[in-house]
Structure formats: C-alpha cells, structure tokens
Amino acid sequence: MGAENSKQTVVRVFGAAISVAFFGMLHIPSATADDMVARGEYLTAAGGCYGCHTIPGDGNKPYAGGRALKTPFGVFYSPNITPDGETGIGGWTDTQFLTALKTGISPSGHPYFPVFPYTSYTKITDEDGLAIKAYLDSLPKVVQEDKGHEVSAPFSWRWLQWGWRLLFFNEGPYVAPEGASTEVARGGYLVDALTHCGECHTPRNMFGGVDASLYLAGTPNGGEGEFVPNITPDNATGIGEWSKGDIVSFMKTGLKPDYDDVQGSMEEVIEHSLSKLTEEDLTAIADYLKSIKPIKNVVKRASAS
Ligand code: HEC
Ligand code: HEC
Incomplete structure (x- = not known):
C-alpha cells in the first residue's frame, strides 16, 4: 500500500509542478x-x-x-x-x-x-x-x-x-527621522512624498518657497488664500489633543473630534485621496504626526465671522 500511495503522491506532485510551471508561464507576467x-x-x-x-x-x-x-x-x-x-x-x-x-x-x-x-x-x-x-x-x-x-x-x-x-x-x-519605527517611517514617507501635506500645511515665503522652520504649523493664507490649520502635536495651537483615532477617523470621514465638518481644499483631499487609503497607512500617518516636533503657531481664520 505504501508503494501505491507514494506513486500517487509522485503523480500528484509532478502534476502540480507541471500546472504551476504552465499556468505560471501563462499568468505570472499579466498578473x-x-x-x-x-x-x-x-x-x-x-x-x-x-x-x-x-x-x-x-x-x-x-x-x-x-x-x-x-x-x-x-x-x-x-x-x-x-x-x-x-x-x-x-x-x-x-x-x-x-x-x-x-x-x-x-x-x-x-x-x-x-x-x-x-x-x-x-x-x-x-x-x-x-x-x-x-x-x-x-x-x-x-x-x-x-x-x-x-x-x-x-x-x-x-x-x-x-x-x-x-x-x-x-x-x-525620503529620509526617515533617526530612530523612527517602521510605522513612523511609512507615515513620514506618505506625508512628505505622496500625500504632500506640507505643500498646504507649511507656510510659504513671498516667493512661494516653504518655510521649513514652521513644518506643518499652518498658515492663515494658504493656496487660494485659505486658512490652513497647524497640524503639529502642539496642545494649544495644533492637534496635540487629538487622539491617534481622532486623526485617522478625520482622514476617513472629514469629521473633527468636535463634530465640525471639514471645509475647503481639505475636503477634496479627503474625498479623492485620504479616504481611499488603508487603515494601516492612515494609522502610520497618525503615528508620524504624533512623532513630529510640536510648534506653537497660532493660525486664525482670515475672515472669521
Ligand atoms: C496641487 C496640484 C497638483 C497635484 C496634486 C498634481 N499635479 Fe501634476 N501638475 C499640476 C500643474 C499645475 C502642472 C503644470 C505645471 C507647469 O505648467 O509648469 C502639472 C504637471 C504635471 C505633469 C507634466 C505634464 C506635461 O504635459 O508636461 C505630469 C506628468 C503630472 N503633473 C503628473 C502628476 C501626478 C502623477 C500627480 C500625482 C502623483 C500629480 N501630477 C499631482 C498640478 C498638480
Ligand atoms: C490642498 C491643501 C491641503 C493638503 C494637501 C492637506 N491639507 Fe489638511 N487642511 C487643509 C485645509 C485648507 C484645512 C482646513 C479645513 C477646514 O477649515 O475645515 C485642513 C485641515 C486639516 C486638519 C484639521 C485640523 C484642525 O485643527 O481642524 C487636519 C488634521 C489635516 N488637515 C491633516 C492633513 C494631513 C495629515 C494631510 C496630508 C496627509 C493634509 N492635511 C493635507 C488643506 C490641506
């Protein structure tokens, strides 16, 4: 019985190998x-x-x-x-x-x-x-x-x-901050390279160059003259009091912890970009935002009514 079984096994293994090779050749390039x-x-x-x-x-x-x-x-x-x-x-x-x-x-x-x-x-x-x-x-x-x-x-x-x-x-x-965990490094790559948060959230000088000393610290007068908030983890002027979960759910739904709805260009960023990212990547972004230097920078809405 052992012989019969091992013959079947050989046939099965051989058959499987052939189909892997065959379908592999057929499918792997297009897959x-x-x-x-x-x-x-x-x-x-x-x-x-x-x-x-x-x-x-x-x-x-x-x-x-x-x-x-x-x-x-x-x-x-x-x-x-x-x-x-x-x-x-x-x-x-x-x-x-x-x-x-x-x-x-x-x-x-x-x-x-x-x-x-x-x-x-x-x-x-x-x-x-x-x-x-x-x-x-x-x-x-x-x-x-x-x-x-x-x-x-x-x-x-x-x-x-x-x-x-x-x-x-x-x-x-992209160069991750020294000692960054895998998650923080992934989040930093997403923030700085792909989702380009700083293009809006970091203020610019009169020639349109970003001011790195105020990295992600917001500006009252962003593109299209928009108010763009401070998203560094400063408690008083940034989003230091938001939990990681608050940041993730904001990027999915546009809803802030105080139940305010997002407005302006951020609404589009969420609709067409951030809401399509995986939970894992959104969490990495939140991890990264929690890890950066808090900057005290009061940014007020220009036309607060
Ligand atoms: C903030 C707005 C903005 C975003 C976001 C943006 N682009 Fe563009 N893109 C532009 C503008 C404006 C130009 C034209 C710049 C110029 O004329 O000098 C351009 C030019 C280009 C060009 C050159 C096209 C040509 O005909 O010469 C390519 C390619 C391109 N973008 C690809 C992309 C890709 C890929 C992404 C996403 C990863 C992207 N863009 C995101 C605004 C944007
Ligand atoms: C196209 C410009 C733009 C880009 C890119 C952008 N934002 Fe924003 N963001 C804004 C604007 C404008 C607001 C203010 C929205 C409002 O008034 O409701 C905002 C608001 C926010 C808020 C709410 C903060 C608060 O105190 O209310 C957070 C958090 C945020 N953005 C995170 C991010 C992150 C993280 C990224 C990158 C993944 C990003 N943003 C990319 C323009 C942008």
Whole structure:
C-alpha cells in the first residue's frame, strides 16, 4: 500500500509542478502587470493627482486636466495626464515620467512651476513612481488640449524657475527621522512624498518657497488664500489633543473630534485621496504626526465671522 500511495503522491506532485510551471508561464507576467496597475491606482490616490488634474463635476474626464488652480501668483491650469499621444502624456518613457514627477523637468527640458508639487514628489521611490505611470497608462485616452496659465510677469517666466529651484528645491529621496519605527517611517514617507501635506500645511515665503522652520504649523493664507490649520502635536495651537483615532477617523470621514465638518481644499483631499487609503497607512500617518516636533503657531481664520 505504501508503494501505491507514494506513486500517487509522485503523480500528484509532478502534476502540480507541471500546472504551476504552465499556468505560471501563462499568468505570472499579466498578473504582475495587473498588480502594478492596482498598486499604481492606490499610489495615485495617495498622491492626490486626481484633484488637481480633473475639473470638478466633470465626471467624464478624470485626469484630462484643465482645472484652474488659484495661487497668489495667478491662475494655473493643470495639463492632461491621460495616455493620449497628442494632448496627454501617452508615449512618455519611464525616464521622462520620473524626471517630470521627481525633478520637475519636462521632456523638452523646461522647468515646471512648483504648483505641480514635484517638490514633494521628488521623495517618491522610482518603484512607486513607475506604478503610478502604469496606472495612468491604463486609463482611457482623453483628447483635451492644455490651457495656458493666467499668470502675470515675472511669475509667468518659466526660466525664472531655474533660480527658484536653486533657492527652494531640494531634490532627493525620503529620509526617515533617526530612530523612527517602521510605522513612523511609512507615515513620514506618505506625508512628505505622496500625500504632500506640507505643500498646504507649511507656510510659504513671498516667493512661494516653504518655510521649513514652521513644518506643518499652518498658515492663515494658504493656496487660494485659505486658512490652513497647524497640524503639529502642539496642545494649544495644533492637534496635540487629538487622539491617534481622532486623526485617522478625520482622514476617513472629514469629521473633527468636535463634530465640525471639514471645509475647503481639505475636503477634496479627503474625498479623492485620504479616504481611499488603508487603515494601516492612515494609522502610520497618525503615528508620524504624533512623532513630529510640536510648534506653537497660532493660525486664525482670515475672515472669521
Ligand atoms: C496641487 C496640484 C497638483 C497635484 C496634486 C498634481 N499635479 Fe501634476 N501638475 C499640476 C500643474 C499645475 C502642472 C503644470 C505645471 C507647469 O505648467 O509648469 C502639472 C504637471 C504635471 C505633469 C507634466 C505634464 C506635461 O504635459 O508636461 C505630469 C506628468 C503630472 N503633473 C503628473 C502628476 C501626478 C502623477 C500627480 C500625482 C502623483 C500629480 N501630477 C499631482 C498640478 C498638480
Ligand atoms: C490642498 C491643501 C491641503 C493638503 C494637501 C492637506 N491639507 Fe489638511 N487642511 C487643509 C485645509 C485648507 C484645512 C482646513 C479645513 C477646514 O477649515 O475645515 C485642513 C485641515 C486639516 C486638519 C484639521 C485640523 C484642525 O485643527 O481642524 C487636519 C488634521 C489635516 N488637515 C491633516 C492633513 C494631513 C495629515 C494631510 C496630508 C496627509 C493634509 N492635511 C493635507 C488643506 C490641506
């Protein structure tokens, strides 16, 4: 009986090995590509690309650009990042895409305006950047010409960006704080590289460079003149009194611990980006926010009524 059994076992194992090899050959390449697109979809949500690259309410044209972005320097219009070859970014190589995303330089060599937050995206890993590209490449092509920016001189002079970059752009990968746990390091990567909280929550100087000494400490006059609160763990002026759970549930629902509803651009950040993240990643963000230096910075709503 032992012999009979072991023969069956050999046949079964052999059969299984053949089917693994066979289906493996058939399925693994496409499964990997699908996985990359799925991962890219998640990372694209984390990066908040949709909000800036889609006209609100225009449900048919996600990522086709044309959204007006008001800044103190004028109105910028986001470009089409669907895979259309003429009006979008179809046909861009991996290197062209990573160079745009992580260094703010276009395929033709011109510098982008930092309203495209490449200043944060520089910290995205190449692997994550390419997954984002794989996802964008998988979307339907939309034919829609880019619109010129309505920005007055000298802020409209693209070449001046070379000087701006020297002063305010630090190119390079994300570096976790010394001694950070795995969770805090993951949270820091999400905050600084992908979800770019600091692009709104850190105040800027008159040239639009972020003031690192007030990292995440808020500003009464953010993009579009908005009030942006202090999210450092300072008890009096930041969110020191929010529990980790309060922060996570705010990022999911927009509801603050005092039952106030979120407003303004943060509402969009939650709708299109943060609410799509896993509990694990949201918890990592909360862990990270709890770990940073508390900064006392009173930020008042400009038009408090
Ligand atoms: C805060 C708004 C904002 C966010 C968020 C944003 N973008 Fe953009 N993006 C822009 C603007 C504005 C430009 C055009 C900049 C210029 O003209 O110099 C741009 C340019 C680009 C370009 C260059 C396109 C071209 O035709 O040259 C690419 C590629 C791009 N964005 C991809 C992304 C991806 C991927 C994400 C998410 C990870 C993203 N963007 C998030 C505003 C944004
Ligand atoms: C596009 C700009 C923008 C980005 C990006 C952004 N925020 Fe905000 N955030 C705001 C604004 C504006 C408010 C004020 C909303 C309000 O008045 O209800 C806000 C409010 C908040 C609050 C509520 C604080 C309080 O005291 O009421 C928290 C917490 C917060 N943001 C966390 C984050 C985190 C974490 C990130 C990154 C994962 C982030 N935000 C990214 C603009 C932004």
